[in-house]
Amino acid sequence: MLDSLRTCIGCRVKDSPHQLVRIVCEKRAGEPLPFAVFDDEKNKPGRGAWIHPDSECLSKAHRKGAFHRAFRSRVQPQELVMTA
Template sequence: MRLCLGCGEMKPKRELIRVVKAPDGEISLDTTGKKSGRGAYICPDPGCLEKAQKARRLERSFSCRVEGDVYDALQQQLAAATGSGDHLPEGG
């Protein structure tokens, strides 16, 4: 069981998506669950990522500042990983 940083619910690990801070400092989604680095979990729901951003929960989990463009990239990766068409490509 893991805790979602957005909604705060405990869910099985397989139902959540791992966000990882790599040793080089890069923050990204880990859809395989095997990347090295510090991990945190969110539901595959864009709303949970927004809640985590507003409450700065990723910053607390990773003990570093997380810029807005990182959250934007995570939103796009989350949409691609879940197959949701919420984000249209630029210029389209």
């Protein structure tokens, strides 16, 4: 069975979920806004966003406000860091 395509929130290119990293919102006690965190296993509950594992895509997503749009609310994506 073929995987459905997902769109990277950074570069807006469609790709297989196997080529992308999933990000979800996570509430933390005492914090007013949820945090965007990587979903390494791609199975955490809630609304997800997809991004290429590339620092350029992450940078584009930050600049364009893509996290807020993808999650339909304000989030704190500052802790997301792509490592090589």
